[in-house]
Amino acid sequence: DQLIAINGLSLVGLPLSTCQTYIKNTKNQTVVKFTVVPCAPVVEVKIKRPNTKYQLGFSVQNGVICSLLRGGIAERGGVRVGHRIIEINNQSVVAVPHEKIVNLLATSVGEILMKTMPTSMFRLLTGQENPIYI
Structure with a gap:
């Protein structure tokens, strides 16, 4: 929220x-x-990629979306900069190495389903960060 x-x-x-x-x-x-x-913590993204000739239009670093091509298929599908990818095609990628995530994305075609969440939310939920109280 x-x-x-x-x-x-x-x-x-x-x-x-x-x-x-x-x-x-x-x-x-x-x-x-x-x-x-109210904001849902998990965002469901659908990217329609006819074949691997089409760029996905975003960059990933350690599971986090760090850049997005304006007007690309990823932006149209709902991908957001700063979100952590937690699932690709119903497969959890939370503990998956960066190279495997990149390979999975690079070879995926058709309708690519992803679940993402803001990195700050992911870090709080996984105990990597503590909330700041004022």
């Missing part, structure tokens, strides 16, 4: 430090209204 406003004050596009200050400033208020947008 994403917090987008506090007491009607939009947080969209503001730096994290500013948002944290706004939250801290509500500590003495008896009523605080949060506006939250």
Whole structure:
């Protein structure tokens, strides 16, 4: 989920430090209204690739999508920069080496199904990162 406003004050596009200050400033208020947008932690992506002559249109580094070709088949399918690939064609790639992920993607054709999630969410869920409390 994403917090987008506090007491009607939009947080969209503001730096994290500013948002944290706004939250801290509500500590003495008896009523605080949060506006939250629900976001699914896992994004399902469908890429339609007729054959290997078509570039997928994204780069992967250690399972994380690090760049995306604007207007390419990956962008049209819902691929997002900064997301961690957790599944390709119903096969978990969480503990799979980088080279194998690249090979799996390079040789896949037809409808390629992927599940991804924001890297920060993946790191929290796998205990690689701890939440920051303010």
